[in-house]
Amino acid sequence: MTHIGFVGAGAATAAAAFVLAEASDATVTVLEKSGGVCGRAATRRRGEVTYDYGANYVKSDDDRVVELLTETLDTEGLVDVTEPIYTFDAGGSVSEGRDADEHKWTYERGLTQLAKRLFARTDATVHRNTRVDRLRRADGAWQVTDADGEEWGPFDALALNPPAPQTADLLADADWDDPLREDLLTAVGDVEYRTIWTAILGYPFELDVPYYALVNTDKNHEIGWISREECKRGHVPDGSVLVAQANQEWSVAHYDDPPAENVARLAALAADVIGDDRLTDPEWTDHQGWRYALPESEPELEPIQAAREHDLYCLGDWVTGEARLHAALRNGLETGDELADTL
Numbered sequence: 652m653t654h655i656g657f658v659g660a661g662a663a664t665a666a667a668a669f670v671l672a673e674a675s676d677a678t679v680t681v682l683e684k685s686g687g688v689c690g691r692a693a694t695r696r697r698g699e700v701t702y703d704y705g706a707n708y709v710k711s712d713d714d715r716v717v718e719l720l721t722e723t724l725d726t727e728g729l730v731d732v733t734e735p736i737y738t739f740d741a742g743g744s745v746s747e748g749r750d751a752d753e754h755k756w757t758y759e760r761g762l763t764q765l766a767k768r769l770f771a772r773t774d775a776t777v778h779r780n781t782r783v784d785r786l787r788r789a790d791g792a793w794q795v796t797d798a799d800g801e802e803w804g805p806f807d808a809l810a811l812n813p814p815a816p817q818t819a820d821l822l823a824d825a826d827w828d829d830p831l832r833e834d835l836l837t838a839v840g841d842v843e844y845r846t847i848w849t850a851i852l853g854y855p856f857e858l859d860v861p862y863y864a865l866v867n868t869d870k871n872h873e874i875g876w877i878s879r880e881e882c883k884r885g886h887v888p889d890g891s892v893l894v895a896q897a898n899q900e901w902s903v904a905h906y907d908d909p910p911a912e913n914v915a916r917l918a919a920l921a922a923d924v925i926g927d928d929r930l931t932d933p934e935w936t937d938h939q940g941w942r943y944a945l946p947e948s949e950p951e952l953e954p955i956q957a958a959r960e961h962d963l964y965c966l967g968d969w970v971t972g973e974a975r976l977h978a979a980l981r982n983g984l985e986t987g988d989e990l991a992d993t994l
Contacts, residue, residue, distance in 0.1 A: 670987025
């Protein structure tokens, strides 16, 4: 029996595991450092309120991903946000933007449903709260050691789904004596990432605006994105919930500042852009810092492809050079295809 290991339970891993379940009889083990699945497509709940505080939605930019969401997986609870996305500039002036995304999909219970539904179609074993510390290549197989010293494997193939900087850390410490390791480490380590600090702002009143979200197109405002979770069916029964994401420069400068101060500042900035002073005083708040939020550059693919000859796979949106959830899903599906073909 072939045994395949995945580090990280992000959307790409879930998609790859789904393909493997459909096309092979491989045993799949997933080691996830957090308590959830789907990576930066993250969902939280507060009472009856549901909000996506990482990735905002899946866009319909890939035919295979569209088929997966709308035909293959259960569509119960699938939500398509129909309100448009407007733009704003460095001065905070809002205008009707081009809403280039034909569909903006999530689920009534949040984007994490995507990975949960994919994993539910497999026999994969997902071990949460299991942080991988070290990789080792021995006797033609991969073994993994977690932060508690427990060993996993041997795996006939190993797939790495963390963001590129965290994947590079694993490769740097890997017990793998092959010249390719250095080339692969350089390719992965060169991928640049955008840092994003996010505030979630809850209000007891509804906003009377015609858009789902605002995006800063000139990249010169302290906020890069503001979206309204109440536009997603089933997310906000009453009132309004804003997801305000700071831009790269602000996020890096204030990443380790007291969260309450960051939230208050982003609430004031959102109030100024939207033009509603009530937004400076949210009824409740939440926050999240994403150190490695979005890949900003494409990796050199030759070492990544060569690593597959050693049964080592890298997967995720950063491999595609496109910081989008549909790109992570597509890459996971394609990686699953290649693993199944190799098996």
